[in-house]
Amino acid sequence: MKRIRKWFFPALLIAVVLVGFRYRTDIVTAVTRWLTFSFCDRPITYKIDQIDPQFNITQNTLKQQLTIASDIWNIATKKTLFEYDQNGSLSINLIYDGRQRLVENINDTNNVVESQKLTFEQESQRYDRLKAELEAEVQQLNDKIDYWNRKGGAPKDEYDQLVKSQKNLQKRITELNDFTQKLNQNVEKVNQNITNLNSNVSTFNSLLKVSPEMGTYTSGVNKVEIYFYGSKEELEHVLAHEMGHSLGLGHIQEANAIMNPTASNSVKPTQDDINEVAALCENKNRLDLVANDLYNSLYTLIGRFQTVLTK
Template sequence: MKKIIYISFFSFFVLMPFLYFTYSPFTAFLNTYIYFSSCDAPLNYRIGFIDSRFNIAQDEFLQDIKDGEAIWENINAKNMFDYDAQGELSFNLKYDNRQSLNTQIGELEGKLDNGKSILESNIEDYENLVDQFNQRRKNSNEKISYWNSQGGASPEEFDKLVKEQQEIRLEEQKLNEMSGNLNLSTTHYNTQVGELNATVDSFKKELSLRPEEGLYDGKEQEITIYITSSKNELIHTLAHEMGHALGIKHMSNSKSIMFPFSTQEITASSEDEEALRIVCQKQNKFKVFAVNLYSRFQDIVQSFPTDNSRAGVKEAAKVIKVIDGDTVMVLMNNKEEVVRLIGIDTPEVLDERKPVQCFGKQASDKAKEVLNGKIIELEDDSTQSNRDEYGRLLRYILLNNLNFNKLMIDGGFAREYTFKNNFYKHQSEFTKAEKKARESKIGLWSKCSK
């Protein structure tokens, strides 16, 4: 019996590899079970909640979604999304303060355009009447001068001149009243302009606090859109969040669908196309399982805090200066602190011992663009020291629940950095983000040789 078992095992482990590498039909058959692509089957989606204040019907929203999915499907001529009333992925339109402000801006701009047209027409009418009045008064004064030079006018002519002067004075009063009304109208118009500017300022503040117009929640399988400024911008945002649903990360190219901020672009860039190719490439199931298992093991190990007094502590702070791409100065608890970002390293721009490194300025400028003057959260990591050898706080920066450290890696502005092999909480996530950015050749990975 043992002999039969040994022979069976030997035949299996010798014959299977032999057939796999020598017999192509068997190779093709086995590959269908070993290899898979995340793009093999389309993602089924449904329409969830639509706030009526958007004034978008379900059919119209569904068409916008289809326009967004077409951006990805046209790249590889493959069906990647399917509408299904029972689909797992839900699309929602949630009316928030940004959309309310955006609607107010549209209404105020409409009022201003109409008010400006009326005001300009009234001013033009007033100026024409003033010109006519001045000409009439000039003519009347010339008549008076003429009769005075003749030694006086006849009684009949004198009565005409008196009546004419009375009419001119009445007309002058009416023009003065009209001028006062125009001043009031101008003041009202300027007030509306001020109201619009204040609303625009509030809108910009809201956008700075919540830069993304949509959000993909992988855990809940939801894509929620919070604001729509135009048709193209809505389609862009939908396609952007669909990209996240496919597993594609942010890109630094402003022409890309996966650029972190909303634009009017509705055509995929070459970076978008390459990222989709990478996401859709065939993968070995056993290798993916092993990598995920190891990643999960790392997460479990790193979840055990080394200092419970600092585990997951978050503190609010205001960024008062961006020193470079991975170091900022903040004001917290009425005290200035220098913060070194955990897990990333950006090219040097300030180290006197070194020249400005490739992509250093771009990384520094990006940090300034996103962080300068912003209210942020600083998150501690109990696996790391509280401060480094230079006395800087070691933290993650959270902006509207987005990890800025990872955002810098996603955009190719920073490399993943593990200090002295001291594993940190987000190491696995950051390492994957760097690999994705490097393979997509974005940011420093496309510009710098090292």
């Protein structure tokens, strides 16, 4: 029995070594997989929590726009970085505030102004055409009157026709003057709406100086909040931007980048966007991260110790 015990552990060790050598490739692969990881290995699941009804957007519509926003990153990395789950960890919320109300007023007023300007241009063209026709007919009538005056007078039939034409032209001149007044009134309406538009834009810009964020991502509670947007594309851009923050991406200064701090209607990632998310998703070594954390902790402790000694 003692002899068996004596040789048991050496034999077991030899067996382990032989098995390890036999399956060395599989073992190395398994250990390598365990040591390496990526922050993008598991998708972030998101859900829709709060939609203020004043946004006038349905949950299905928002879900579709979230799909577009998340696919910006999914397609860029060829990974599933985001996916919808009604019990997801990332909370998406639309929080209505005064800026959104101003955005809607600005858009509505701008649409009215553009419509009025188009109508005014069409009416102005009509006015110019009527005026030119009327001036030509007045000139023709004056030429006829001059002709008969040189002849010493027109026959009765011709004279009656000239009087009739003159009355008709006077009526049309009155109508054209009324039309001119109507155009002037329309100009006043357009100018008033432009004044209102400028006032809303000024108020909006003042609010932006105090609170410029269209949306925010709060890491502690893993929540995205969108406060205002001007168009469907702008909402998709802002959603993608805040979802990028939830990945760990920072701001990018490249124009029209998804991660640029200034929002736009761009829903296509720039090369800088792609480079940043690719770097984030690179494989990391667990031992390197542990060693780096230990180094940083030790460096901090030494710094504190030196501070104590110098006091």
